[in-house]
Amino acid sequence: MKKLGFGLMRLPLTDPADNRTIDVERTAKMADRFLAEGFTYFDTAAPYHQGESEVAFKKAVAERYPRESYIITDKLSLFKIEKAEDIPSFFDTQLEKLGVGYLDYYLLHAMSESSYSRACEFGAFEFAAKKKAEGKIKHVGFSFHDSPEVLDRILTEHPEMEVVQLQINYLDWHDPGVRARECYEVARRHGKDIIIMEPVKGGALANVSCEAVELFCAARPQLSTAGWAVSFCASLPGVIMVLSGMSTEEQMEDNISYMKDFQALTDDEIMLCKRAGEIVKNDNAVACTACRYCVEGCPQKVAIPDIFRIYNNYLRFQKANPEGARRGYDHVTENLGRASDCIECGLCEESCPQHLDIRAYLKEIAEVLE
Ligand code: SF4
Ligand code: SF4
Structure with a gap:
């Protein structure tokens, strides 16, 4: 399986001021290019584009391609659910919106210490296991945003989890808040497949300062700055997929150019990414990944x-x-x-x-x- 996944959380819009207005025609053309180059993996979740991402996938992919030609991952977003009894209808709605009869991967969304408690209380792990037994889910796992200690606890208590989706990029690798390297090592120790989200940190690592760009250009001038960030992640052992939230045809073509016949970075090149990370860190920029989870609930509609x-x-x-x-x-x-x-x-x-x-x-x- 080729290691580039199409993240459906930053799709092109027809109205840039309204995140729900996905340009389905452009999305379909991007999906066509992606599939034509031998990539198959798509990732979505109910909150993306305020529920419209799943529908866009149905129109752009599910209604136009045979089911076996693509892999689709969706998530159990417990923060969108008020009580345990609502989980089955939430899941059924997802299948219906996506236009599929089963999911290749179903991930408990954004696990952390608090959301893990909620998942246990709501019987979310049992629900995922039941759906897997029914053939509605092929693989179960969770996406994760917390400390390596919490990750270790969840994986120890739930060895049935097959895959973990982690936030990893060369900037967060040694970050004391995100602790990406330590989380990666915990997942490896438990023998889990790893999917990486935010390899370019919401686009921030596609747009690094001149000093970092010069470092990259001197080593591999043909590789874009985003390409360095994605390649850093795809080079890590145990990583089965790196997600890229592609918004434009240019981003897709750039990603395809180096992920089509992916060649892992050398040890020296990995070191170079870490040096670039130090430079970027000194920019003192806001570490926002543009996931937009904060937007919907803001009473003042602050952008x-x-x-x-x-x-x-x-x-x-x-x-x-x-x-x-x-x-x-x-x-x-x-x-x-x-x-x-x-x-x-x-x-x-x-x-x-x-x-x-x-x-x-x-x-x-x-x-x-x-
Ligand atoms: S500030 Fe909002 S968009 Fe940025 S990372 Fe936090 S939740 Fe996501
Ligand atoms: S009003 Fe301010 S603090 Fe409240 S959600 Fe909006 S941005 Fe956040």
């Missing part, structure tokens, strides 16, 4: 990830030209809340898998960009 993207670009490239960043900021907040509209309710921070201090960042940004 949180878009504001962070503009601010990161400002920190990395535009400090000498803040006016350019302010124009970008005005544009993304034209029909949405600005940083200063935040009423500090804290709801966004509860749903942020990166545990970002969103309110503090917004205050800082309001001072700089408004």
